[in-house]
Amino acid sequence: xxxxxxxxxxxxxxxxxxxxxxxxxxxxxxxxxxxxxxxxxxxxxxxxxxxxxxxxxxxxxxxxxxxxxxxxxxxxxxxxxxxxxxxxxxxxxxxxxxxxxxxxxxxxxxxxxxxxxxxxxxxxxxxxxxxxxxxxxxxxxxxxxxxxxxxxxxxxxxxxxxxxxxxxxxxxxxxxxxxxxxxxxxxxxxxxxxxxxxxxxxxxxxxxxxxxx
Amino acid sequence: xxxxxxxxxxxxxxxxxxxxxxxxxxxxxxxxxxxxxxxxxxxxxxxxxxxxxxxxxxxxxxxxxxxxxxxxxxxxxxxxxxxxxxxxxxxxxxxxxxxxxxxxxxxxxxxxxxxxxxxxxxxxxxxxxxxxxxxxxxxxxxxxxxxxxxxxxxxxxxxxxxxxxxxxxxxxxxxxxxxxxxxxxxxxxxxxxxxxxxxxxxxxxxxxxxxxxxxxxxxxxxxxxxxxxxxxxxxxxxxxxxxxxxxxxxxxxxxxxxxxxxxxxxxxxxxxxxxxxxxxxxxxxxxxxxxxxxxxxxxxxxx
Numbered sequence: 001x002x003x004x005x006x007x008x009x010x011x012x013x014x015x016x017x018x019x020x021x022x023x024x025x026x027x028x029x030x031x032x033x034x035x036x037x038x039x040x041x042x043x044x045x046x047x048x049x050x051x052x053x054x055x056x057x058x059x060x061x062x063x064x065x066x067x068x069x070x071x072x073x074x075x076x077x078x079x080x081x082x083x084x085x086x087x088x089x090x091x092x093x094x095x096x097x098x099x100x101x102x103x104x105x106x107x108x109x110x111x112x113x114x115x116x117x118x119x120x121x122x123x124x125x126x127x128x129x130x131x132x133x134x135x136x137x138x139x140x141x142x143x144x145x146x147x148x149x150x151x152x153x154x155x156x157x158x159x160x161x162x163x164x165x166x167x168x169x170x171x172x173x174x175x176x177x178x179x180x181x182x183x184x185x186x187x188x189x190x191x192x193x194x195x196x197x198x199x200x201x202x203x204x205x206x207x208x209x210x211x212x213x
Numbered sequence: 214x215x216x217x218x219x220x221x222x223x224x225x226x227x228x229x230x231x232x233x234x235x236x237x238x239x240x241x242x243x244x245x246x247x248x249x250x251x252x253x254x255x256x257x258x259x260x261x262x263x264x265x266x267x268x269x270x271x272x273x274x275x276x277x278x279x280x281x282x283x284x285x286x287x288x289x290x291x292x293x294x295x296x297x298x299x300x301x302x303x304x305x306x307x308x309x310x311x312x313x314x315x316x317x318x319x320x321x322x323x324x325x326x327x328x329x330x331x332x333x334x335x336x337x338x339x340x341x342x343x344x345x346x347x348x349x350x351x352x353x354x355x356x357x358x359x360x361x362x363x364x365x366x367x368x369x370x371x372x373x374x375x376x377x378x379x380x381x382x383x384x385x386x387x388x389x390x391x392x393x394x395x396x397x398x399x400x401x402x403x404x405x406x407x408x409x410x411x412x413x414x415x416x417x418x419x420x421x422x423x424x425x426x427x428x429x430x431x432x433x434x435x436x437x438x439x440x441x442x443x444x445x446x447x448x449x450x451x452x453x454x455x456x457x458x459x460x461x462x463x464x465x466x467x468x469x470x471x472x473x474x475x476x477x478x479x480x481x482x483x484x485x486x487x488x489x490x491x492x493x494x495x496x497x498x499x500x501x502x503x504x505x506x507x508x509x510x511x512x513x514x515x516x
Contacts, residue, residue, distance in 0.1 A: 003385060010386040013509060014393075021502055093498050100505045107512050123383070123513075 004045045009127040011038050012161070013103060016134040019154060020099040021092050023084050025146060029073045032153050035131075036065025036181075039160050064181050069153065072185055076146055090141035102133035124164050131158030145191055153184055217301045219467060224290040227471070228441035229253035231448065231478040238482025253441065260434030268427055270330045278325030279432045282318040283439040289314040290446045294369045296470030297459035303369040308356050311368060312349065315402070315443070319345055322436075326424035333416040337423030340493070344408065344420070347500035348401045354507035355391040355398070359454070361514045362387070372453040383513045390510035392454040397503035399451050399481075401496075403444045406485040408496050418493070448477045 015035040019028055040061030043054055077083070090098065106129035115125060135155025139148050233250040240247020249255075267275070292307045292314075294300040323338035360366050362384055363374040401408045404421035416423050425436050452473050459466050491499060 003383075006383055006386050007389070010390065010509075010513070014390070014506070017502060017505060017509075021498055093501050096498070096501060096505060100508060103509065104512055107515075123386075 005042065006123045008038050008042045008045060009123040009161070011035075012127055012157070013123075013130060016099055016103075016131055016154065017096060019150070020134060020137060021096040023092055025077055025083060025144070025150075026074070028147065028150050029070050029077070032150050032157070033066050033070040035154070035157050036069070037062050039157055040065060042161075042164060061181070064185070065153075069181065069185055073146065073150070076191065080146070088142050088147075090137070095137050095141055098137050099130070099134050102137070103130040106130040106133065119165055124161060128158050128161035128164075131155075131161055134158070149184070149191065153181075156181065156184060216298055220295055220298065220301055221291075223295060223467075223471070224287070224442070224445070227474065228438065228445040229257060231445055231474060232441050234475055234478035235482040235485065238479050239486050242483070242486035253437075257434050257438055260437070261431045263430035265430040265432055268329060271325075271328050271427070274321070275325045275328045275427070276432065278321040278328075279428060279435040279439065281321045283435050283442070285314040285318040285321075286439050286442045286446065290442060292368055293446055293449050294373050294453070295449050296473075297373065297457075297466050298463075299373070300369045303367050305365075305367050308360070308366060308368050308371065312352055312356075316345075316349075318439070318443070322424055325428075329427045331427065333423050334426060336417075337420055340420045341424060344401055344496060344500060347497055348398045348503065351394050351398050351500065351503040351507050354504060354511055355395045355454075358387050358391045358507060358510040358514055361511070372450065387510035387513045388454060390506045390513070392451070394503045394506035394510070395447075395451045395454055397499060397506075399444075399447045400484065401500055401503070402447055403440065405481055407488045407491045407499065410490045413490075418490075445474070448474055448481075452477060 012035055015031045015038075018031045019035075022028055022031070040058050044058050088095070103126065106126040109129060110125040113125065119125065132155055135151050135153075135158055138151025138154055140151075142148055142151065230250065230253070232253040233248070236252070237247045237250055289311050291302045292300050292311050294303075319341060323341055326334035326338040326341075356371070359371045363371045365371050365374065400406070404411060409420040409422075410418075411422065413419055414422070416426070421440070425433065428436055449470075452470075455477075456473050458469060458473075460469060
């Protein structure tokens with residue numbers, strides 16, 4: 001059971017790396033969507049006894065993270081006519097190295113934390129920490145609004161992984177994660193509307209701060 | 214004895230066949246018939262029958278390089294176990310010899326390229342060593358993971374031992390990461406797409422092909438043969454990580470090995486057909502990613 005979970009989490013870690021290393025926003029969206037799908041299925045892998053609620057939550061997560069949010073983001077990309085993150089504040093190779101460093105630190109940190117015996121064997125805590133760090137790197141080092149939203153999604157995925165630890169004790173936390181996703185969806189739509197309303201030439205957030213009447 | 218014989222026979226005879234398979238796969242994807250599977254052998258024979266022309270600016274280095282390269286690669290091929298069989302030569306620490314035999318081969322290829330005094334070949338040499346610097350950490354980190362799993366630093370026990378037995382928990386994840394990393398190394402070291410396009414003939418963008426522009430006739434044949442052999446050997450290494458299957462019967466195991474090598478050639482052909490070449494400035498990203506994959510694998514093992 002835990003080896004399937006670990007395999008899923010390794011995929012998540014790899015997708016973090018891909019998200020940090022790619023300059024194409026389409027690839028970034030696809031990576032995060034795949035991450036969401038993998039994470040949506042993971043609760044089913046992590047625990048032996050299943051309930052209808054768990055199945056429903058898994059389906060909802062997969063649909064929202066794997067289909068709905070990517071669609072919204074792709075639509076935003078089409079409307080804004082951007083394809084690439086052109087000049088990030090931190091380059092792609094350095095941000096990949098930062099992500100790898102973050103993963104190393106997460107693994108070291110998780111080894112030091114006093115975890116429950118069942119959790120120490122899995123990658124849940126390191127993967128969660130590393131995904132959160134990846135989200136932070138994306139949020140802080142990219143200048144396009146849409147990439148920052150994706151960074152936020154990655155961050156949320158990290159929190160979702162933390163939720164896996166508490167799944168048995170607190171199943172509603174997973175639902176909260178899904179709700180948070182919905183919030184992100186609204187957030188994304190608001191950016192599109194914002195973009196259409198203001199008719200910006202670019203989604204560069206540095207310009208957003210300097211645009212004043 | 215029979216084992217060594219088959220090993221050496223495959224090592225000598227099979228490499229051009231892999232090139233043939235790759236070309237056929239690419240042709241199939243493009244909807245062409247493609248050259249016959251044995252075309253690379255005919256090319257080699259044709260080259261061996263030709264005369265050689267040497268530029269007056271070249272020295273003995275230029276002539277020695279293809280021979281040294283082929284010998285180094287051949288020796289490296291004797292250290293690697295094929296399929297589920299032991300390598301003819303094995304001793305503690307031979308993985309370092311393995312990596313640096315390729316280093317020696319590369320040193321001579323690049324020196325010969327510089328020896329011609331041609332600016333294009335100099336550019337190719339510079340690219341070759343730059344990318345080698347980046348793919349070497351990936352190779353070593355990958356080997357480190359395998360060494361850690363098998364508790365040995367000799368290639369034969371490393372590649373044959375625990376990989377062929379069921380792996381526990383995190384080791385599977387590590388090995389999967391190493392497999393991905395080493396496959397990128399395989400593509401980069403052999404100058405395949407997405408790192409370099411072996412079919413391109415524009416000096417400004419070539420890496421490996423541009424370094425051997427001035428070689429002709431039999432020496433060029435030796436270079437092509439050595440390159441094919443390098444592809445063969447690295448594929449054999451990657452194969453241990455990707456598909457460590459065995460049947461238990463020696464004859465079937467050899468057949469399986471040949472089938473798997475053909476399979477990996479098809480995989481390379483598919484990668485070459487579905488991907489475009491990366492821009493030169495993006496190649497380091499790919500290679501750093503490969504190193505990070507293997508590094509991740511190592512981190513997981515340390516837990």
